[in-house]
Amino acid sequence: MPVSDSVDRESGTETGGEETPDGLPINELFHSLQGEGTLAGVPSTFVRTSGCNLRCWFCDSYHTSWEPTHAWLGLEEILAEIGTRDADHVVLTGGEPLLHQESVDLLEALDERGYHTTVETNGTIYRDAPIDLASISPKLESSTPTPERAPADADAGEWETRHERDRIDVDTLARLVETYDVQLKFVVTDGDDMPEILELLDDLRDAAAVPIRDDDVLLMPEGATRERLAETRTRVADLAMEHGFRYTPRLHVDLWNDAPET
Numbered sequence: 001m002p003v004s005d006s007v008d009r010e011s012g013t014e015t016g017g018e019e020t021p022d023g024l025p026i027n028e029l030f031h032s033l034q035g036e037g038t039l040a041g042v043p044s045t046f047v048r049t050s051g052c053n054l055r056c057w058f059c060d061s062y063h064t065s066w067e068p069t070h071a072w073l074g075l076e077e078i079l080a081e082i083g084t085r086d087a088d089h090v091v092l093t094g095g096e097p098l099l100h101q102e103s104v105d106l107l108e109a110l111d112e113r114g115y116h117t118t119v120e121t122n123g124t125i126y127r128d129a130p131i132d133l134a135s136i137s138p139k140l141e142s143s144t145p146t147p148e149r150a151p152a153d154a155d156a157g158e159w160e161t162r163h164e165r166d167r168i169d170v171d172t173l174a175r176l177v178e179t180y181d182v183q184l185k186f187v188v189t190d191g192d193d194m195p196e197i198l199e200l201l202d203d204l205r206d207a208a209a210v211p212i213r214d215d216d217v218l219l220m221p222e223g224a225t226r227e228r229l230a231e232t233r234t235r236v237a238d239l240a241m242e243h244g245f246r247y248t249p250r251l252h253v254d255l256w257n258d259a260p261e262t
């Protein structure tokens with residue numbers, strides 16, 4: 001299903017009202033290899049919902065956050081599309097997929113059908129759902145859309161404040177790590193990001209009733225393009241080795257650069 005370049009129906013979460021029942025705003029749905037994290041390389045079907053409660057300046061899924069577009073698909077339509085792909089792993093991503101109550105229904109239906117589910121989330125929203133891997137990417141200060149960093153054509157104004165206010169919620173993160181198998185996947189540019197990661201891990205380890213292993217912590221280089229990744233990845237790999245955390249590549253960027261549906 002190609003990237004949607006329009007909005008075919010208003011989403012409740014975007015208008016501040018109730019979500020329209022039975023369905024989700026879908027930006028794209030495609031088959032690829034999981035490009036990030038502990039399951040990198042696994043053939044997977046990606047379902048990308050539209051709409052996000054944050055606005056990272058570097059967001060590689062601009063059409064789900066800064067300029068959200070979608071086609072509204074019913075759950076049965078989404079399941080049928082997934083069924084046509086030859087993969088038993090499904091990655092629910094966005095935007096922020098846990099904004100939508102209907103994501104829980106989709107995850108339940110996928111679980112009933114025997115799929116392995118990964119949810120890519122910024123970790124600011126908790127929902128109770130059958131999630132096999134919660135792939136949490138807490139957003140660091142370096143993601144905030146300051147005037148210097150915000151996309152040139154974007155209406156950044158109030159988003160700088162909202163992003164900074166909402167990007168970290170330790171209690172929600174603790175609940176997620178207590179409930180699900182998790183990976184904590186930090187987007188890193190350079191060593192300046194490390195003190196904040198270490199401090200957040202300290203806070204989270206204090207707050208959570210389960211251990212968080214260094215093995216559950218992944219450093220991922222910032223970069224939506226091959227050119228940008230070439231600048232960041234060696235530095236980030238060195239930081240991972242220095243701190244005893246994992247490094248994750250962005251295989252899809254290496255393979256297909258920033259092409260849609262990859």
Ligand SMILES: C[S@@+](CC[C@H](N)C(=O)[O-])C[C@H]1O[C@@H](n2cnc3c(N)ncnc32)[C@H](O)[C@@H]1O
Pocket residue numbers: 052058059060061093094095096097120121122123135136137185187220221222223224
């Ligand atoms: C588009 S987000 C959607 C899921 C959720 N909103 C989140 O941020 O985790 C999917 C993944 O891409 C990562 N990401 C987005 N833009 C990136 C960039 N420019 N460089 C590296 N990772 C990026 C996010 O941190 C997240 O792990």
Ligand SMILES: Nc1nc2[nH]cc(C(=O)O)c2c(=O)[nH]1
Pocket residue numbers: 032033034035036046061091093094120252262
């Ligand atoms: N191949 C591929 N792997 C991914 N892993 C997480 C992604 C995401 O955007 O959430 C993603 C993506 O967009 N493409």
Ligand code: SF4
Pocket residue numbers: 052053054055056059060061064065094095096122139
């Ligand atoms: S939280 Fe995820 S989808 Fe939202 S702006 Fe940041 S990277 Fe993009």
Ligand SMILES: [Mg+2]
Pocket residue numbers: 060061
């Ligand atoms: Mg992506």
